[in-house]
Amino acid sequence: MGEMKTIVISLGGSVLVPSLESNNIAAYADMLSRLAQQFRVFVVVGGGGEARRYISAARSLAIDEATSDEIGILVTRLNATMLISALGQVAYPVVPVSHYEALEAATSGRIVIMGGVTPGQTTDAVSAVLAERAGADLLINATSVDGIYSADPKKDPNAKKLDLLSPEELLAIVQGGRMDAGANNVIDIVAAKVVQRNTIPLLVIDGKHPDNIAAALFDGIFTGTLISGDNNSVLPLK
Numbered sequence: 001m002g003e004m005k006t007i008v009i010s011l012g013g014s015v016l017v018p019s020l021e022s023n024n025i026a027a028y029a030d031m032l033s034r035l036a037q038q039f040r041v042f043v044v045v046g047g048g049g050e051a052r053r054y055i056s057a058a059r060s061l062a063i064d065e066a067t068s069d070e071i072g073i074l075v076t077r078l079n080a081t082m083l084i085s086a087l088g089q090v091a092y093p094v095v096p097v098s099h100y101e102a103l104e105a106a107t108s109g110r111i112v113i114m115g116g117v118t119p120g121q122t123t124d125a126v127s128a129v130l131a132e133r134a135g136a137d138l139l140i141n142a143t144s145v146d147g148i149y150s151a152d153p154k155k156d157p158n159a160k161k162l163d164l165l166s167p168e169e170l171l172a173i174v175q176g177g178r179m180d181a182g183a184n185n186v187i188d189i190v191a192a193k194v195v196q197r198n199t200i201p202l203l204v205i206d207g208k209h210p211d212n213i214a215a216a217l218f219d220g221i222f223t224g225t226l227i228s229g230d231n232n233s234v235l236p237l238k
């Protein structure tokens with residue numbers, strides 16, 4: 001048997017916890033434990049609406065941006081803790097607070113789940129750097145939109161969904177986005193740059209239904225945007 005392939009999933013907080021009352025934590029726990037039978041899995045969980053609410057409350061207290069980021073990071077770790085707890089034994093029990101700790105946790109053979117690490121970026125950047133350091137075979141961005149568009153579909157009626165992109169094309173699209181605390185772009189610029197400098201393919205996929213991720217990985221069936229330098233036959237991941 002060959003070595004297990006490694007996957008890093010950037011799981012948007014708004015996807016995992018659209019609201020506390022109707023969250024997707026159980027469905028994600030199910031799907032992730034299935035993936036873990038075949039792959040080495042890292043998950044970086046975002047802060048979602050709750051992080052944005054805290055950040056806007058912090059701003060109205062005149063708290064600086066970096067401190068507001070730190071508050072956002074705490075919310076990402078709170079969401080990570082919920083997912084870890086729902087997974088039980090299959091997950092590493094502690095939320096790593098650095099890439100180094102995440103790699104160390106992965107030696108347990110369990111699913112490693114973390115949140116943010118440092119102000120001035122988002123969990124997309126965390127997941128891209130982690131993918132690089134873990135030698136990942138695939139980075140997945142599970143988000144609340146169904147892929148990357150040529151322009152913001154909310155503002156531009158001519159915006160088209162892009163099925164396949166080169167890392168350079170991704171970077172060109174991402175440049176120009178906002179970068180303050182709580183900023184909400186499909187992918188942040190740090191992530192786009194890391195994706196560009198390494199050769200790890202990135203799949204941007206609608207994460208509202210976690211089975212979409214399983215179908216992409218196991219069956220190669222998906223809608224979304226695949227960013228890949230040299231080949232478009234990365235899925236299914238064998």
Ligand code: UTP
Pocket residue numbers: 011012013014015045046047048049051055068069070071072073076115116117118119120121122123124126143144180181182183184185
């Ligand atoms: P994210 O913006 O990564 O949350 O982190 P998210 O849930 O992925 O966003 P959606 O739901 O997919 O759109 C929330 C906030 O936490 C801070 C930033 O302020 C960010 O906006 N953060 C997160 C950091 O400062 N550093 C990190 O490493 C991660």
